[in-house]
Amino acid sequence: MKIGSLLGALSVPFTQNSFVERPENITITATKTIYDFKMKSLDGKEVDLSIYKGKKVIILNTASKCGFTKQYADWETYYEANKDKVVVLGFPSNEFGGQEPGTDGEIAAFCKKNYGVNFPMFSKVVVKGEGKCDLYKFLTTKSLNGWNDKEPSWNFCKYVINEKGELTHFFASGVKPDSKEFMDAIK
Template sequence: MKTILLATMLSAFLLATSIYDFKVPGLEGNEIDFSAYKGKKIMIVNTASKCGFTPQYEELQQLYSKYKDKLVIIGFPANNFGGQEPGSNGEIKEFCKRNYGVTFPMAEKVSVKGDDIHPVFKYLTAEAKKLGIEDPIKWNFTKFLVDEKGKLVAVFPSKVKPMSEDILKYLN
């Protein structure tokens, strides 16, 4: 079964020529279709509920609320670093709503590194490499910013807060 899943994920990556080719299951039981966000900036963030950077959910929500006419944020819970996202999809959904009032789209829990890396992050990692950024995902809350045409324009490490000038300069 795992082999079939990996083969399916690999074929999705190989067929993807743009961020807009991806569709992922959301925490709400919905499908997140990246093509629905053409014309907007997209910030893709690998998240975790038990991380020192978890309070960034608050600023991610502020950023989304302030700029949602031109920016969508998509959170991807991942348990790749220090076991800091141990919860189920249901537990993650409840945690985000209860503690941070998250209203931006959240995908189901994925892997963002390693042999089972999700196709979205395999794609983003390859795009980051084109920008000269090797191994961009060092920890939770790495932020990938895609412009209105679907081109990766920046990668921000965990320590860069969502409401920092480093990010806001792309939105103002």
Template sequence: MNPLKIFMATLFSKSKAPYSMEKIAIYNVKINNLNGKPLVLSDYKEKYILFVNVASKCGFTPQYKELQELYDTYKNKLVVVGVPCNQFGKQEPGNPEDIESFCDVNYGVTFPITEKIDVKGNHQHPLYSWLTQKRKNGRKDSNVKWNFQKYLVDPKGELIDYYFSMTSPTSSKITKHLN
């Protein structure tokens, strides 16, 4: 067989090989909560999920208040998932206990917080690989630019869009999908 035909057949096959262009389900991504126990994303099927890479020492940190308001307002149809990351200005230096205490004491956070992860680079967590790569999410490519960038996933597990840090969690850009 012609090498070009072999390449094209491989590229467009239904194989689940690493080179496949097949979309991966967000609910299959494994991540732990802040206490090291699995956070099962499939528990949030039928709800919107707003993933936000968070940090306690960032100029955008007051958005925790709005994230909690958003979660409280739409908790029947939305879950907010905070994802601590120390890759931007080393603004999330704390250990899990520090992060949990900070979120509780300062903002009364009740939405799930994950383990601290990398959202970009060579050690990017599979969650953020899914959120930022069109070949996995089926929608679009993106780069995480700073803390408090937001990714909204619909109740069927489809990426809706992402929003840069300056977008308020209660912005109509986000809430229009929830109303």
């Protein structure tokens, strides 16, 4: 392991409860919303994200072999209790410590068997750096989303999207559905 990646991994627990909120006093100049994207589900079907219009959306970058993997259960419970007005979308990625090495089929089986995940899960994507998928380019590029440039710092970071498809918050890995800052954001 490289020294830089080791230091990055060691710092993870110290930075994973942070969040960034869209400033209220700025005029959003986003050029897109999440409704402009189509993504491939774990079972290979194209999903037009515009089907989530009118709901809040929580976007998670997930991994099956991470210390935060147990959050699948937290987010599944949250989704089941709130799916009439909030949808949770999982996007597996392998950028952080190689903690999602599986195929889409293996990821789907793992999530269902170990955590009973019913919220929509998507094909593995790149969420940071070179090769970043278009959805995560939108989430992490200020000129596209109107205010945020924060990339995921580890697995299970969260992006909150309002009912209009606009990005409103970013939460680091340690923030769970029952965290005060998350509950305040989702109101």
